[in-house]
Each structure stands twice: as structure tokens, then as C-alpha cells.
Amino acid sequence: MNDNSQPGSLLQARNLSMAFGGLVVFKNISLDIIEHQIVALIGPNGAGKTTLINCITGVYKPTQGNIAFQGQTISGLRPHKICRAGIGRTYQIPRPFMNMSVFENLQVCAKPGDTDFRGLLDLAGLWDKRDRLAKTLTFQERRLLELSRALAVNPKLLLLDETIAGLNPTETKEMMAILARIHSEFKITILWVEHVMSAIMETAHHIFCLHQGALIAEGCPADIANNDKVIEAYLGEEYKFQKK
Amino acid sequence: MKRNEIIVAVIMIVAGLIAPWVLPSVWTTIVSIFCYYAILTIGWNIIFGYTGLFSYGHVAFPAIGGYTSALLAEHIGLPPLLGLLAGGLAAGLMGVLIGLLILRVRGFYLCLVTWAFAEVVNVVIKAEHEITGGTGGFLAPSYVSGPNAELVGYFIGLGLMTLAFVVSAILYHSRWGLYLFAVRDDIDAAESMGVKTRFWKVFGFTAGCAWAGVAGAFYAHYFNLVDPSIGGLDEMGKVCLIVIIGGLGTVYGPILGSFFVVIVAELLRGWMGGYSLLIFATIMILAVRFVRGGFMEIIQVVSPHLKNKYLALIGK
Numbered sequence: 001m002n003d004n005s006q007p008g009s010l011l012q013a014r015n016l017s018m019a020f021g022g023l024v025v026f027k028n029i030s031l032d033i034i035e036h037q038i039v040a041l042i043g044p045n046g047a048g049k050t051t052l053i054n055c056i057t058g059v060y061k062p063t064q065g066n067i068a069f070q071g072q073t074i075s076g077l078r079p080h081k082i083c084r085a086g087i088g089r090t091y092q093i094p095r096p097f098m099n100m101s102v103f104e105n106l107q108v109c110a111k112p113g114d115t116d117f118r119g120l121l122d123l124a125g126l127w128d129k130r131d132r133l134a135k136t137l138t139f140q141e142r143r144l145l146e147l148s149r150a151l152a153v154n155p156k157l158l159l160l161d162e163t164i165a166g167l168n169p170t171e172t173k174e175m176m177a178i179l180a181r182i183h184s185e186f187k188i189t190i191l192w193v194e195h196v197m198s199a200i201m202e203t204a205h206h207i208f209c210l211h212q213g214a215l216i217a218e219g220c221p222a223d224i225a226n227n228d229k230v231i232e233a234y235l236g237e238e239y240k241f242q243k244k
Numbered sequence: 245m246k247r248n249e250i251i252v253a254v255i256m257i258v259a260g261l262i263a264p265w266v267l268p269s270v271w272t273t274i275v276s277i278f279c280y281y282a283i284l285t286i287g288w289n290i291i292f293g294y295t296g297l298f299s300y301g302h303v304a305f306p307a308i309g310g311y312t313s314a315l316l317a318e319h320i321g322l323p324p325l326l327g328l329l330a331g332g333l334a335a336g337l338m339g340v341l342i343g344l345l346i347l348r349v350r351g352f353y354l355c356l357v358t359w360a361f362a363e364v365v366n367v368v369i370k371a372e373h374e375i376t377g378g379t380g381g382f383l384a385p386s387y388v389s390g391p392n393a394e395l396v397g398y399f400i401g402l403g404l405m406t407l408a409f410v411v412s413a414i415l416y417h418s419r420w421g422l423y424l425f426a427v428r429d430d431i432d433a434a435e436s437m438g439v440k441t442r443f444w445k446v447f448g449f450t451a452g453c454a455w456a457g458v459a460g461a462f463y464a465h466y467f468n469l470v471d472p473s474i475g476g477l478d479e480m481g482k483v484c485l486i487v488i489i490g491g492l493g494t495v496y497g498p499i500l501g502s503f504f505v506v507i508v509a510e511l512l513r514g515w516m517g518g519y520s521l522l523i524f525a526t527i528m529i530l531a532v533r534f535v536r537g538g539f540m541e542i543i544q545v546v547s548p549h550l551k552n553k554y555l556a557l558i559g560k
Contacts, residue, residue, distance in 0.1 A: 100429060108422040108425070
């Protein structure tokens, strides 16, 4: 991979390494996220996917390397500054502000004076529940709330951490439809960590595969599904069989 | 501020203004003690109830405020009214320093650090007896001299308590309040969602400490004495008790709790005798077990029923 950014690149990571003491999570990762794409990040458990997200959002400071967003270096900044630069995120296990109402959850993240959340809450189907405390919501509703909260910061790039994990098939379908709308209506680039392959194969434009702290493959869904390294590390022989 | 809060503030002022003319004179002292605890616990409610920082050293700040005001009055002749401001500023300044110190500690460890700080303050006050008067305490002048001193002190306490209540109510409904609640509910998520959590953590802590300092200075000039016992650990227990049985993180909680712990306790003193601590401890255990939200939760559950009954009664 070269050091020059690809055309249309919104976020560039260069030679990124992260280690906690002696434990190396990933090493020398370089990747480009192209604007207006849905980019998926896959890999077995412990591959370093969530850590990568935490590095991008500033929760961890990468041990080495550089992350640039819209041409500005963001690695090393505090998370709230990175958020204000235009990167929103959700968590694997939803973390809304439990003792605040749905509306306040969005209000606190948006810019001061921005109080028109009708569109966002309609999208998540939470407008009627806007005065309820977040802790009274169901698991899926909390996830939707978190999603609309991330959109309330008006991001250009949205990082999703396993947004459909733990949802039943109906809920998964609804969530996929919402993600598709977010992508098309809000013109937002999405980096999506996910385990549910069928969902990724259907929606993603570009896939990165992380394995044991290294980027072992990238490409369009069809390429990834037939990549021997990916199959060996993650998908399993069965998947290859199905595709053929 | 919401309508109900304005009504409560007005009721507090009116009742407070009438009280000295209808109640026996001992009650001005009791209500002044109530004001002291209300201001002090409004501060702690901002720190723990709003911002989620379990400070177990809150009582160090009234000590700092009280001694600052008393020492300034003694050495440079600062009038007690300005002493209230000076006490609040000194405690607030110390709050900023401690707030910065506890940026990286959470939960139980934050509790330990603040507790240790309170102990240090207490030890310093006792040890530096040449400056502070040691365990015997330090004399502070009244707000005015003459026979009306106590009454004037009482009105000042009433005013300060109402001010503290109004400020904490405005904060509760403001955007700043939302930032504090976000820090309380999930500090990492708040940081990732663009909230300047470091600033708001220190802000919440400092605001609460400043009110504690004001409370301490008020106490010193009202009783003409400030001694190390106002910074004692048993006082800290009382602060927790007041806020928890009143309603943690609510606007009315500290007022309700102080009313119960100071005024109701006084009314029942003949009946409770020396068992008041035992009874309060039992109430606190019951509250933590069954009604986490304290009196406010009970009111919130009961009031819709009462409203319906009332509407039925007047035939609507």
C-alpha cells in the first residue's frame, strides 16, 4: 500500500500500531476510507477491530503511526475534538445516557441551539418515546437511540461497532433499512465492524479483513468472499463452498 | 426553572419571613441550621447527584470557607457579608485543584482521595492551632452587632438557601446541567459524543465545593465560631443521609432531606431522645433498599394519585 492517499479518501491511517505494554494489538496498518462508501471491517474475535475504532475516535492514542481525517491529523487529539471534527460512533453494547430522556440524549451531543431532532427520532422510530428515560428502552431501541445520538453530532464519518449483533431477524432487517437510509439521505460515510457476513456482503462497498493484528485483505465483497487468506482465517471453507 | 420550582422558592421565602414572628425564638436557630445543611447538601447534590462524583470529602469545604472568612475578618477586618463570598471563592479554588487531581480517578478511588483530603484539612486545622485556634475553634464576628444579630443572620441564611436552590434548579434545566448528567451517566460515551468531560467534571466539582464554602462561612458568622467539628466524618455521613433520603440528583432532594433531618428531628426530639441516629440510619438503609429515589420518588409516585383524587373531589 502506498503512502499517498487515494482519490476521494476521507480518512487515512498510515502505519498504525497499537500495543498495550508488551501486547501488540495490531501493527503497521494502513487504510483509506473513501467518501460516501459503506466500508466494512471484519475479522475473528481479538483481531483488533474495536481497538482500531478506539484509536480512530481518540479513546486510545496509537503507539505509532498517523490518522488523518479530511487532510487534518487527528491522532492524539481528545475524543471530543475528534467527534466535533465529524466522526460519530456507536458501541457494541449500547451506551446511551441511561438517566436522561431520549430527547436530552440527542440534545447534549448536538451543537448548542440545535433542537430539531424530529427527523432523526422519526428515523429511529423514537419520536413518540422522546420524553422517556433511556433506561426504560428495550435493547434494540437503545441501539437505535445510540445511532440517532451519533447522527446528532452531524458526522461525516460514522463508526458502527457490531450494530446488528444480538438482534433477531426482523430487527436486523429494520436496522439494515435504517442504515441504508442513513447512508443515502444523510450522505454519510460508514465504517462498520460486523460479524454477520450476510449483512455485510449485501450492503458494503468495500471490505477490510483484519487478522491477528494485520490487514490480510481488502476489496469488494465478491473478492473477499473468494480470498483464500480470508477464508482460512475467518469465513471457513463452508462459505467458499456456498458461494460456488 | 419550572413553575413548581418557582412556587416552592416563593413558599420557602414567605414561610421563612413569617417564621420568626410566629415561632418561639429557638426556632430561628434551628431553621438557620436547616439553611446551613440545605446549602451544603445542594453543593453535594451537584457533585454526586448531577455529576456522579462520589466525593466523601465534601465537609472539608465548609471548613475551608468558614476558616477563610473568619481569618479574613480577624486579620484584615473583612465584613462578614464579603466573607461569605471569600469563603465560597476559597472553597471553589480548592475545588478546582482537587477537581484537577481527581480527573483520572473514578468511583471508589475518587471517594478515597476526597476522604483523604478531608482528613488532611481536619488535621491541618487542628495542628496549626496558632493560626486556627486548634480544636477550640476560632471566633468570627456576627453579621451586625446588637440585639438583632441573630435575626439578621437568620435572614441571610434564608436568602442564601433560596439562592442556592434557585441556582441549582436553573443548572438542572440548563444545557450545562445536561453536560453534567452526561458525565454522570457515561463519561466515556460523553467524551466520544463531543462533551468536554474534563472541563465539566471539574466544573461540577467546583460548583458544589463553592456552595459548601458559602455554607461554612454562613455557619461561622451565624454561630460566631468555627471549629474543626464541621469538617468531621460524622458530618459527611449526615450529608449523605440528607441527600439520599431526600432524593439524589433531584432539585428538591437536599431541601426535603435537610427539612427531615434537621427540623422533623427537632420536632420529634422528645420522642426520639438519643435514638435519632439509630432511627435515621434505619431510614437510610430502608431508603437505599426500597426507594432509591428517596422522598422525591415517593412524591412522584403518590402525586398523580392525589391529583386524580383532587380532580374527582372538585367534580372534574
